[in-house]
Amino acid sequence: MPEYLTPGVYVEETSFRSRSIEGVPTSTFGMAGRTEYGPVPYLANGRILTPGPSLVTSFTEYERAYGGLTLGDGSPCYLALAARAFFANGGRRLYVSRVFSFVKTAGPADTIDGPANFASLAVPATGTPVLRWWARWPGQAGARIGVSVAFRRSKNVLIAATAADGTGTVRLTGVQPGAAVELADLVGGKPPAPSDRTKPNAADVRIVARAADGSLGYRNAQGGVDAPAAGKAAFHLTLAVTVRSGADRLDVYNELELDDAHPRSVARVLAAKDPADEFSLVWLDYPAPTAPGAQPPTPGETLTALLALDAAHPGFLTGGGDGQDPTSVELLGERADPDDHNRPATGLAALGEIDDIAVVAMPDTVNLTGQDQTEAASGLIDHCEQLRYRMAIVDPPKDSSISEVRRFRSQFDSTYGALYYPWLRITDPTRRPDPGAPTPTLDLPPSGFVAGIYARSDNDRGVFKAPANEVVYGMSEFVTNVTYDRQAVLNPEGINALRFFEGRSNRVWGARTMSSDPEWKYVNVRRLFIYLEHSIDKSTQWAVFEPNNERLWASVRQSVEDFLLVTWKSGALMGGKPEEAFFVRCDRTTMTQNDIDNGRMICLIGVAPTYPAEFVIFRIGQFTADAPAV
Incomplete structure (x- = not known):
């Protein structure tokens, strides 16, 4: 409370409105894996070079920072190709965490050669x-x-x-x-x-x-x-x-x-x-x-x-050299050591230090085999579950049959991951076709394409719209033809099909998570809640250590209600009026005196999300002219 000790006129600013909640970005993509060149933390001249994951906003920027579409040995760089597909399908912001397996010198020092x-x-x-x-x-x-x-x-x-x-x-x-x-x-x-x-x-x-x-x-x-x-x-x-x-x-x-x-x-x-x-x-x-x-x-x-x-x-x-192919442990990386500034976060763990990332993938998991690929995919999903505010796009193994991809999918159960099948085939951009020879092609995992579609759908419609029934750009064909009957097997198990439709091009034809919980069956529902939770989390930090009384409760309640009202008007929530779409309670009914005595302010929020019309059914029957319509 201000002090008034000297007689005079005091002009003070005050506020008569609630604090607004700003929505967080939902389409920022993060990838960890091998690249041809580019930033990676290492110790040089007694100083650690910790650029951290770099942000690129176009594939031209990516090439300048991380090199081209092939690695040093001429093999395809799946991360670079995924970045290319991401930007081609509508992506705008990409963080890259380069993974490099350094050759170390022999001896106890174990330093970089x-x-x-x-x-x-x-x-x-x-x-x-x-x-x-x-x-x-x-x-x-x-x-x-x-x-x-x-x-x-x-x-x-x-x-x-x-x-x-x-x-x-x-x-x-x-x-x-x-x-x-x-x-x-x-x-x-x-x-x-x-x-x-x-x-x-x-x-x-x-x-x-x-x-x-x-x-x-x-x-x-x-x-x-x-x-x-x-x-x-x-x-x-x-x-x-x-x-x-x-x-x-x-x-x-x-x-x-x-x-x-x-x-x-x-x-x-x-x-x-x-x-x-x-x-x-x-x-x-x-x-x-x-x-x-x-x-x-x-x-x-x-x-x-x-x-x-x-x-x-x-x-x-x-x-110079490219070292060894990274293992699943190196792809997942390690968190930064708080007691040693010379041990920064690496791999996927380095992406955890960037708050804006909403979607993550590791295309290089397809270079692993068997249990290693399963562990890498599991680590990717664990990363999202621990950080709460991001979604994992998991790539299936290369050349998977329907039975093999079902077996791979059966090893996961998470609301924070989505699996897409099959791989996609593109014209190989790293090779020139010989005269009279077939056009060289390259098979790619779907994560980069799907992440770009997530971004395009979010920007065009909103995060509440299921990122499905969207055209896939920058590809020639799908490696495996998923038919109506094949998808009838895949879809109930949470495997999102990529399909070709005559006259309607190549499309994403699935929007399910890898979860057995029916409440979190759809990708857009999980991502909508990520958006709501993250936005409220970031924009209500001002309330910490404020006096825990009715004035604070009313202010928080009003801020959240205003935010959800705008969300409902955008079409993200069900209901013909706000009362049917959401409720916000923050008062004595949500807190006991014990909660207040221990510094807890509890706000209860309920929302009614929109679910995608996955099955559109028209029922048509006959009736006679003198019989009433049903």
Whole structure:
């Protein structure tokens, strides 16, 4: 309560309305699995690189962050293909958690073997390297990265000035500490014209530093600052690093400086941790001298090493590897260790740290066999059940028959998972057809396609609409033809069929969860409750530690009623009027004095969801003209 101690006029703000509840996103998709390249947490230089799962909003963004549709060995990348299908079918937001099985060094340290996982390029190639370019992320794709460095000489930055007493001085202008300059003799009392045709002489390169009096000079070998001398010109040298990956990606970083003291230094912009470009392909390392008494390279030697990789002689990284195929344990990952910041969350567990994700899948489970695939699918469902506010799309085993997919489905019983069958066949985008040969095809699991349809249905109609009777885009045919009679076996067991209908294209023709509970039989009912629960949870956090009295109860009750009223008007709930669609109670009838004494405020909410018209029945019969209609 405010204090009024001094006489005067006090103007105070207050509110006469209930707090609104905002609906949470329902179509954000998350996947964990192998990718060709891209962010994955690992320990480097004593620091853990923990970018966490990255958000991409188009397949173009995905390719820049995680690479293409194949892995290093040429096999299809199911996660990339699922991402492509997700965006093709209407998806908009995708979080990817890359799973990588690192090769470790032998011994008790059990550390990551750098050369076995990361491609690199030492400069010079023989002798003691002055610098080394590293692939920022592990994988064979790093060996396709090429690096070249160009330089530019700017105008003379050493200016002569005459003081009032007639004495002459020179000063550096237009540069910051850490910038590299090249000294040159004056020609006829004037600086020579700058040229980019000849590379700088290493002995003439200096690094700009600030002296104790605030003036700019040149850093010397002892760590001091030398004042600029007259009779010289100083040309500012800037760098441009070009990084190429294959034939499709070209990144150019312009206006870079040489020394780390400058905020735009090449080692800062292309750093291993927190670079300017979060999806940069490489990072620059200056190895410390290993020989006893060896001195670090001079600025001129460092610049010469950088410029050795010019446009005419680019350098390509070598080495690296894709490790082993991840196991079910690695796909599921581990939660972050709260007592060790060097052990972040990995795999599917890393997606658990992102609150916005509403749908998850692991297409790489199809690379597993037998019990491993079952354990991975079970772990995916457990992930959703524990976090409560997300739905799992489970992929069936490859080449499953009707009996095999029924056997696979029988091992699960959850309201937080849905299984779709069969696989889908697409024209292989990674291969060019030979003249006269059949078009190459590729079989894919359905999770990416279905997740995109979830997103499209949510955006077009709402989460309450069953994501079924929707056209599947970006495919040629289904691997197995599910007929009317076959679906009569699959549908009662909670296996959602993907079917082709003459004149109506390929469609999702099922909307059931993998649950034996009839209350939670339909996907849209479970996802509607996820939406309602998550929205209320996030938007009523303000009520914690408020005075637990009638005023709080009325405010919470009004907020929830307003939210459910809008939900009912959108068509998500049954009933011709709000009283038939929902009720909200938060008063003495929902709480005992013991609840209040122990700090519990209990709000009881009931909603009447809409169920899909799964079986549309028209009854037609005959009647005579003189007989009344029934």
